[in-house]
Structures are given as structure tokens and as C-alpha cells.
Amino acid sequence: MHSLGIAFDLLFGSPIILYSIIGLIWGIIGGSLPGISASITMALLLPFTYGMAPVQAIVLLACTYIGAEYGGSIPAILIRTPGTNSAAATVIDGYEMKRQGRAGEALGISLWSGVIGSLFGLLMLIMLTEPLSWVALAFKPTSYFALGILGLSVIASMTNGSLLKGLAAAVVGLMIATIGTDPISGVTRFTFGSPELLGGVEPVLIMIGVFAVSELMMQSGSKGLGGVSEQVRVRLPSLSMMNRLKRSQFIGCLLGTFEGLTPGGGGSIAAFLSYNEARRWSKEPEKFGKGSEEGVAAPETANNTVASAALIPLLSFGIPSSNSTAVLLGGLLIHGLLPGPRLFEQNADVVVGLYLGSFIATLAQILVGILLLPVCVWLVNRPRAYLAGFILALILSGIFTLNTSLADLGIALGMGLVGYLMRRAGYPLLPLILGVVLGHMVESSYRRSLLLSGGDHTIFLEDPIAVGLLLASFVFVTLSLVREFRDARNAKLKDAHA
Amino acid sequence: MREHAALRDLAGGIVVLVIAGLYYWAIGDIAESSLSDDVGATGLPRILAYILAGFGLILTARAVMAGALSPAPRPAAEASAPSEDEDETSALPRALGFLAFGVAYVVLVPIIGYLPAIALLIGAVALYEGAPRNWKTLATALGGALLYWGIFVKLLGVHQPSGWFF
Incomplete structure (x- = not known):
């Protein structure tokens, strides 16, 4: 009842609705700009929050996060460029749908799934903050290592008949992740004396390079740049389609909640895992990778669920599970707010305001999303030749905002060439991305585990969470191998009969 | 067409081997630290270099077995028409020009x-x-x-x- 009273006070006695909507709009626009991730969109707001009341500042940042998670899917679908890391999985079927002239449908599914994911994540946030936060507390380095392996095991079922090439690409991704400062000893590795590489190569540079730059190169090399030549209107899914998407959205909600609760999990892993599981459980798995509606719904539901669920370990223990929640933690600290049980006791208005603001932003997402999408669609629906120039300019300008470093531009362009050559040689790009994203977590948690055990590898078997996650990884890989061998055998039999 | 794919895979396999070699060579520049653990700063990179080299060898061998090095006879009629391979060859300079x-x-x-x-x-x-x-x-x-x-x-x-x- 006390919380309800605070909620009413905030709703009618403060501009919380305004801050929610502003945050949402800012997040959608920021998230839809390639190179500006959710965390950057939020970080850009941080200086403006100094003069605000704590509850307004936190609502603004949290709603920006919600908006950016959805906004990231817009360029993923329209120009094959994930606006945020967690929208990378949306590229697979979202862009394929766009190529089939179904961009509006893909955007509508993304919007609807985002709302479902946000609502579910918010419900989990409100209901499970305290009890489930014990899971996050129980995570040890061994569990983190197993989580990274689980994320990498997804590669096996994403390579579509080229498992070896996919694994090679993943190893190259892991190699890129070793660039920079060693997580344990602090020794520099593969920096070749360049100070720009001391902090490693940011995954967003790799993503923009191999996805966006290579796509521009591919299209330039074939028949000119493919813009959105057809008339695109946002098409929210019909009732029958909503019914069809329920299964993949349910998977996205569950995995999004799990990954949101898991420190280090994040939206990218949740999106890829959900995509993988949605395909596994789909009645039409063969459509995945070829413009499947479920292939858009699952990752979008998952990453939007993560945006809310990731606040659970942050609010309970002050553990930021992603860059974005780290920025939100920064927002809390700016206003002298320390996460933890005391936050609920001493600053209940901030916690309740956060819940309320997130709820408002989630509901408003449908309307704001529909109103803003035509603007975004208009931006990419220009003549093809001009679009190429604008997209390349946007990519290069966006990348510069990360660290205001020209070296970043060089890295992204270099990765564009790598991505282009990989595509020409038939190597899948996604394993490379997963290797880069998960590499640091896998290595640092593996070595920390061995430090704790004095080099004894049985430590991984002593942690039940790690054992469960490693077993799940084993099942993923085994099933994928069986499927690959079965498909190869069937193809040989077909050749023999022909 | 199948020979072209095998040749492409052969090139890909060789590039993977070269990357593994260069990466392994660069490991030599990593300094030792007294703060280092049992695995060390070079531990994972070495393992990755070995694994990638292994993949490169398998990819190369597989491409050779698929006929990458065997000369492919080409019908005269087909040779006179612009092939998909030639389209791909012209696409590369254009893409590089874009970059x-x-x-x-x-x-x-x-x-x-x-x-x-x-x-x-x-x-x-x-x-x-x-x-x-x-x-x-x-x-x-x-x-x-x-x-x-x-x-x-x-x-x-x-x-x-x-x-x-x-």
C-alpha cells in the first residue's frame, strides 16, 4: 500500500510521464543510429541528469534503455546493421524479411515483441527482485565460464552446414577478444605498441564492420546498393500472427529473464540463445534464416526482457550485468544512491518511480514506436545511390562518437574488409561476433577459476550452476553435430539417387 | 561450379592457416609478468592458434579432396559467355573501391x-x-x-x- 501511495504521488505530482516519454524517444532514436549503442545513448544523457531529481534522472535513463533496445532492431532490419549489440540476432531474419519486401511486417513484429518482452521483464522485475537475486549472488567464476561456453555453443547450430568454417570464424573472434590488456596479469597482448588497442577492440566496431560495411561493399559490388525500394509501412502482426509468435516470444521471455538476472549475460546472449531455441522448437524451423517471423520475434522479445530483468541484480546487489546497466549504476551513484536493500528502504520513491516509469515507457512504446518508425523508414527509403553515401557517413560519424578516435574508424573499415572476404569465401559472420563478445568473459572466468583452485580443473564440476550450463552446451553441440551429419548423409543419398 | 567452390575453400583454408601462423608468431611479443597465473597471458592465445591451425589444415585438405587442384575442363560455349566467376571477379575491385x-x-x-x-x-x-x-x-x-x-x-x-x- 505504501508503494501504491508513492506511485500515485509520482504519477500526479511529478513530471514522471514526461521523463518516461522523453527517455523512450531518445532511446529509440539513439538505438536506431548505427554505432550508438544503448549504453552510449544513455551515457550521453548522464551530464544532463546532474540537475534533475534522482527519480527523474533514473526514470529517464531506464526508459532510454528500454527505447534503445527496441530502436536497435530498426537498422538491423532495414540496413542489416544492428543499432545495438543485442539486435545482432535480429539481423538474420529481419533483414531477410526486408529483402523479401516485408520490412514493415518485420518492424511490426519487432515492435510488438519488444512490448511483450518489456512487459514480461518488468513483471519479473517487480515480482522477483529480491528472491531471484540470490541466483545472481551464487554465480562464481566457474559459472561465468560455463555461461560463456553456453553462449559459444550456440554457434554450432547457426552455421547451416558449414560447422568447420563457423568454428574457425569463432576462433578468430576469440583471437580478436585477446587483443588488449590481459585480464589477470595486466600484460598487453597484440597491441603492437598502439595505445588505442590497450583496452581491446570494442565488439561494436567488429559488428559494424562485418555487418554494415561488408554489406555496403557486397551490394556495391553486385547491383548497386539495395535500399528500401518498396513502400514500407509498419504492420503490427494480425491476431493469427500474434498467436503464431506466442511460442517464440515465450522462449524469449524466459531466456531474457534468465540472462537479465545473470551478471555478464546481457541482451546479445539472450537474443542468440532465444533465436536458437525458437528455431529448435518451431513448427517451421526451415524458415529460420530465410525470413522467419519467429526469428525476429524471439530475439526482440529476449533483448527487451533483458532491459528490465537486468535491473534486478543491479538494484539488489549493485551488479551491472551489461554496459547499459553500468551506465544506470553511474546515474544512481551521481545522485548518491547506493543499490542494495537500503535503496528499497531509504529511497523507495526511486525504486517505485523506476517501476512506474518503465511501465509507462513500455505501454507508450507501441504508439511512439509506430510514430517514430516511419521517420526511420523514411531515412533509409531514399534513392539507393544517396543512401549508400548517407549510411557510410552515418557509420563513420557514429563510430567516432564511441571514443572520438580515428583508429576506431580504421578498425571498423578493416573489419568490413574481413567480413566481405569471409562472405565471399562462405564463412558465417555470426560466430566471429559471438567469439568477440564472449571471449573476455570465457578467458577471465576460466583463469580466475583456476586461480581459486590452484590449477585444479575439477573446480568446474564442483559448481552445480557450471555443471548445468556445461551440460546444456554439450547437448546443443551434440544435437547440432548429429543434424549436420544427418543432413550430409541425406545429401549424399540424394546425389546417389539422382 | 563445384571446382570453383573447392578452389574458394582452398584459398579460405590457406588464409586460416596464415592467420594462425601470424597470430602464433605475435604471441612471442607478449611479455612475461610476475603477476601471471598458471595459464598466463599466452596460455589461451597458444591454444587458439593451435586450434585454428588445425581447422585450417582440415579445411585445406577437404578442399583438395573436393578437387580444388584438379584442372576443370570447360565447354567452349560456356567459356564464351560471362560466367558467375567473372562477375565475382569484377565485384571485388568495385567493393574495394567503395571501401x-x-x-x-x-x-x-x-x-x-x-x-x-x-x-x-x-x-x-x-x-x-x-x-x-x-x-x-x-x-x-x-x-x-x-x-x-x-x-x-x-x-x-x-x-x-x-x-x-x-
Whole structure:
């Protein structure tokens, strides 16, 4: 009842609705700009929050996060460029749908799934903050290592008949992740004396390079740049389609909640895992990778669920599970707010305001999303030749905002060439991305585990969470191998009969 | 067509081997630290280099077994028509040309500044992709540059590189 009273006070006695909507709009626009991730969109707001009341500042940042998670899917679908890391999985079927002239449908599914994911994540946030936060507390380095392996095991079922090439690409991704400062000893590795590489190569540079730059190169090399030549209107899914998407959205909600609760999990892993599981459980798995509606719904539901669920370990223990929640933690600290049980006791208005603001932003997402999408669609629906120039300019300008470093531009362009050559040689790009994203977590948690055990590898078997996650990884890989061998055998039999 | 795919896989396998070799060679430059653990800063990189080399060997061997090195006879009629392979060969320089605009931007932007550099980039890429040489392209390039300058420099407050002019 006390919380309800605070909620009413905030709703009618403060501009919380305004801050929610502003945050949402800012997040959608920021998230839809390639190179500006959710965390950057939020970080850009941080200086403006100094003069605000704590509850307004936190609502603004949290709603920006919600908006950016959805906004990231817009360029993923329209120009094959994930606006945020967690929208990378949306590229697979979202862009394929766009190529089939179904961009509006893909955007509508993304919007609807985002709302479902946000609502579910918010419900989990409100209901499970305290009890489930014990899971996050129980995570040890061994569990983190197993989580990274689980994320990498997804590669096996994403390579579509080229498992070896996919694994090679993943190893190259892991190699890129070793660039920079060693997580344990602090020794520099593969920096070749360049100070720009001391902090490693940011995954967003790799993503923009191999996805966006290579796509521009591919299209330039074939028949000119493919813009959105057809008339695109946002098409929210019909009732029958909503019914069809329920299964993949349910998977996205569950995995999004799990990954949101898991420190280090994040939206990218949740999106890829959900995509993988949605395909596994789909009645039409063969459509995945070829413009499947479920292939858009699952990752979008998952990453939007993560945006809310990731606040659970942050609010309970002050553990930021992603860059974005780290920025939100920064927002809390700016206003002298320390996460933890005391936050609920001493600053209940901030916690309740956060819940309320997130709820408002989630509901408003449908309307704001529909109103803003035509603007975004208009931006990419220009003549093809001009679009190429604008997209390349946007990519290069966006990348510069990360660290205001020209070296970043060089890295992204270099990765564009790598991505282009990989595509020409038939190597899948996604394993490379997963290797880069998960590499640091896998290595640092593996070595920390061995430090704790004095080099004894049985430590991984002593942690039940790690054992469960490693077993799940084993099942993923085994099933994928069986499927690959079965498909190869069937193809040989077909050749023999022909 | 199958020979072409095998040849492509052979090239890919060799490139993977080269990457593994170069990466392994670069491990030698990693300094030892007294703070290092049992695995060490070179532990994972070494394992990754071995694994990638293994994949490279398998990919190369598989491509050779698939007939990458066997000469493929070509029918005369097919040889006279432009093939998919030739299309792909011509696509590479065009794609590299596209990338060159990005590289040129990186070189030029600290010299001439963000606004003129981004206008040049938009205009040059549009012309390269087939836009007509008229006032519309010029206006689009200038308008686009102003738009990005407004968004990034004015709205977001991100300092883009300044040069001699801006």
C-alpha cells in the first residue's frame, strides 16, 4: 500500500510521464543510429541528469534503455546493421524479411515483441527482485565460464552446414577478444605498441564492420546498393500472427529473464540463445534464416526482457550485468544512491518511480514506436545511390562518437574488409561476433577459476550452476553435430539417387 | 561450379592457416609478468592458434579432396559467355573501391574537418553508386553533411575532428 501511495504521488505530482516519454524517444532514436549503442545513448544523457531529481534522472535513463533496445532492431532490419549489440540476432531474419519486401511486417513484429518482452521483464522485475537475486549472488567464476561456453555453443547450430568454417570464424573472434590488456596479469597482448588497442577492440566496431560495411561493399559490388525500394509501412502482426509468435516470444521471455538476472549475460546472449531455441522448437524451423517471423520475434522479445530483468541484480546487489546497466549504476551513484536493500528502504520513491516509469515507457512504446518508425523508414527509403553515401557517413560519424578516435574508424573499415572476404569465401559472420563478445568473459572466468583452485580443473564440476550450463552446451553441440551429419548423409543419398 | 567452390575453400583454408601462423608468431611479443597465473597471458592465445591451425589444415585438405587442384575442363560455349566467376571477379575491385572512400575519409577528416569531409564522402559515394552529376547530388551531399553535423556536433555534443577549415 505504501508503494501504491508513492506511485500515485509520482504519477500526479511529478513530471514522471514526461521523463518516461522523453527517455523512450531518445532511446529509440539513439538505438536506431548505427554505432550508438544503448549504453552510449544513455551515457550521453548522464551530464544532463546532474540537475534533475534522482527519480527523474533514473526514470529517464531506464526508459532510454528500454527505447534503445527496441530502436536497435530498426537498422538491423532495414540496413542489416544492428543499432545495438543485442539486435545482432535480429539481423538474420529481419533483414531477410526486408529483402523479401516485408520490412514493415518485420518492424511490426519487432515492435510488438519488444512490448511483450518489456512487459514480461518488468513483471519479473517487480515480482522477483529480491528472491531471484540470490541466483545472481551464487554465480562464481566457474559459472561465468560455463555461461560463456553456453553462449559459444550456440554457434554450432547457426552455421547451416558449414560447422568447420563457423568454428574457425569463432576462433578468430576469440583471437580478436585477446587483443588488449590481459585480464589477470595486466600484460598487453597484440597491441603492437598502439595505445588505442590497450583496452581491446570494442565488439561494436567488429559488428559494424562485418555487418554494415561488408554489406555496403557486397551490394556495391553486385547491383548497386539495395535500399528500401518498396513502400514500407509498419504492420503490427494480425491476431493469427500474434498467436503464431506466442511460442517464440515465450522462449524469449524466459531466456531474457534468465540472462537479465545473470551478471555478464546481457541482451546479445539472450537474443542468440532465444533465436536458437525458437528455431529448435518451431513448427517451421526451415524458415529460420530465410525470413522467419519467429526469428525476429524471439530475439526482440529476449533483448527487451533483458532491459528490465537486468535491473534486478543491479538494484539488489549493485551488479551491472551489461554496459547499459553500468551506465544506470553511474546515474544512481551521481545522485548518491547506493543499490542494495537500503535503496528499497531509504529511497523507495526511486525504486517505485523506476517501476512506474518503465511501465509507462513500455505501454507508450507501441504508439511512439509506430510514430517514430516511419521517420526511420523514411531515412533509409531514399534513392539507393544517396543512401549508400548517407549510411557510410552515418557509420563513420557514429563510430567516432564511441571514443572520438580515428583508429576506431580504421578498425571498423578493416573489419568490413574481413567480413566481405569471409562472405565471399562462405564463412558465417555470426560466430566471429559471438567469439568477440564472449571471449573476455570465457578467458577471465576460466583463469580466475583456476586461480581459486590452484590449477585444479575439477573446480568446474564442483559448481552445480557450471555443471548445468556445461551440460546444456554439450547437448546443443551434440544435437547440432548429429543434424549436420544427418543432413550430409541425406545429401549424399540424394546425389546417389539422382 | 563445384571446382570453383573447392578452389574458394582452398584459398579460405590457406588464409586460416596464415592467420594462425601470424597470430602464433605475435604471441612471442607478449611479455612475461610476475603477476601471471598458471595459464598466463599466452596460455589461451597458444591454444587458439593451435586450434585454428588445425581447422585450417582440415579445411585445406577437404578442399583438395573436393578437387580444388584438379584442372576443370570447360565447354567452349560456356567459356564464351560471362560466367558467375567473372562477375565475382569484377565485384571485388568495385567493393574495394567503395571501401577506399571510407579510408579516404579517415585520411582527410583531420585535415579538412568534419563538415567538408562528410559532404565529400556522401557526394563521392553517391556518384560512385550511380547518382547523376547534378545540383541534386550536390545539395544532398551538403544537406546530409549539415544534418549529421547538427545531430552529432550540435545535438549530441560529440566533438568530431576539426581540420583547417572547420
